[in-house]
Amino acid sequence: MSRYGGGIVINRVDDLTATTYAEVPVSVIAPRKTDPFPDGIHTVCAVGNTTVVDGRRDVFIGAAFRRELRSRLARLVRV
Numbered sequence: 001m002s003r004y005g006g007g008i009v010i011n012r013v014d015d016l017t018a019t020t021y022a023e024v025p026v027s028v029i030a031p032r033k034t035d036p037f038p039d040g041i042h043t044v045c046a047v048g049n050t051t052v053v054d055g056r057r058d059v060f061i062g063a064a065f066r067r068e069l070r071s072r073l074a075r076l077v078r079v
Contacts, residue, residue, distance in 0.1 A: 007028055008042075009028055010027040011023040029053065031055055038055075
């Protein structure tokens with residue numbers, strides 16, 4: 001988990017009082033390279049007996065890159 005959204009660490013809270021707090025990592029949820037969304041995991045949400053985990057897949061789209069580049073260059077020229 002080298003970046004934000006790379007995975008989730010599940011912590012156990014061992015101490016929680018008005019003046020102290022301590023937690024310990026007990027599990028990690030990380031994407032596998034063979035998953036359909038292998039580039040990150042961001043959120044875990046449980047509703048009843050169903051758990052949903054969102055994933056991320058990075059895809060380079062040349063047309064979108066060129067459009068964003070043109071937009072940013074145009075803003076630079078206006079400044």
